[in-house]
Amino acid sequence: MTRLIEPVRTAPAAPRPGRAGSRIGWTFVLLTAVAVVAFSAAPYFTASLRDLAGDEVGLAPTYAEASVFVQGALYVHIVGGAVALVGGALQFWRGLRERMPRVHRWIGRVYLVAVGLGGIAGLVIAPSSPAGYVGFFGFGALAVLWLVTGWRAYRAIRRRDVPSHQAWMIRNYALTYAGVTLRLWLPLLLLAPLVLGLPWEFDSAFANAYAAVPFLCWLPNLVVAEWLIRRRGLPSYRLPVGQGPSRVEKTAR
Numbered sequence: 001m002t003r004l005i006e007p008v009r010t011a012p013a014a015p016r017p018g019r020a021g022s023r024i025g026w027t028f029v030l031l032t033a034v035a036v037v038a039f040s041a042a043p044y045f046t047a048s049l050r051d052l053a054g055d056e057v058g059l060a061p062t063y064a065e066a067s068v069f070v071q072g073a074l075y076v077h078i079v080g081g082a083v084a085l086v087g088g089a090l091q092f093w094r095g096l097r098e099r100m101p102r103v104h105r106w107i108g109r110v111y112l113v114a115v116g117l118g119g120i121a122g123l124v125i126a127p128s129s130p131a132g133y134v135g136f137f138g139f140g141a142l143a144v145l146w147l148v149t150g151w152r153a154y155r156a157i158r159r160r161d162v163p164s165h166q167a168w169m170i171r172n173y174a175l176t177y178a179g180v181t182l183r184l185w186l187p188l189l190l191l192a193p194l195v196l197g198l199p200w201e202f203d204s205a206f207a208n209a210y211a212a213v214p215f216l217c218w219l220p221n222l223v224v225a226e227w228l229i230r231r232r233g234l235p236s237y238r239l240p241v242g243q244g245p246s247r248v249e250k251t252a253r
Contacts, residue, residue: 026092032180033085040183041082044075062130073124080118081179087111088173108157112150115172119147131211138214145218146175167234174225175218182217186210 043057049071052060063074087107090096097104122143129135153168189209193200229236 026089029092029177029180030086030089032184033089033177036180036183037082037085040179041078044078049074059130062128063125066128070125070128073121077118077121077125080114080116080121081176083114084111084118084173084176085179087114088169088176091169092173112154115146115150115176119143119150122146129214131214134211135214138217142175142178142214142218146172149175164235166232167229167236170229170234171222171225174221177221178218181221182213185213185216189213 040058043052044060046052049060049064052058053064059074063071066074088111090107091104091111096107120143123140126136126140126143129139131138149168149172153165153172156162156165156168186206186209189212190202190205192209193205226236
């Protein structure tokens with residue numbers, strides 16, 4: 001008699017730990033990047049800087065009377081930052097990397113060009129920052145690090161060193177995302193005096209808030225980026241065992 005063999009039923013594969021959280025985080029990053037591009041960058045292309053300055057739109061009052069060279073750099077910075085914000089978020093989409101690697105590579109090339117142009121333009125406009133010396137050094141340092149980390153990411157992928165490329169891209173996009181976190185910090189800092197029960201006046205509160213964001217918009221981002229890099233087992237910066245905090249051993253290639 002032929003013996004019937006029942007097919008073995010295998011349990012569905014359990015989702016990887018943290019996968020749902022990663023998707024939620026990536027969705028938040030993408031949506032906030034698109035929102036900043038739509039509501040903060042796009043208005044600069046709807047009217048002249050002088051007209052926008054009359055409506056107190058963004059940085060228009062600061063650069064409306066600047067030289068043509070500086071105004072041009074401002075527009076290059078806005079376009080480069082907008083393209084990098086959205087394009088960089090897409091680069092962390094796992095489905096795009098795995099199913100359409102050629103598209104992933106082309107978006108990566110466009111992203112790095114946008115970072116290069118935006119970073120150089122950022123160095124041009126940093127001395128005119130309304131935050132004064134704090135803005136010059138804070139946004140200037142951001143532009144330099146933006147360029148350096150982008151270059152390191154490019155060099156790593158040219159060497160086919162994918163783990164190092166991924167680590168440098170995470171750091172670089174953390175700096176790109178400063179365009180979003182700046183706009184998240186500003187309202188929080190504006191409301192801080194009210195929460196603390198201090199006297200509040202908009203102009204002074206805004207000036208104090210904008211004096212803090214040139215560093216606050218990107219330093220915490222780098223801390224989070226390094227945490228993500230270590231969590232994923234990618235090359236990271238570590239303090240050597242037995243050494244004081246004054247010496248830092250660089251393990252990232």
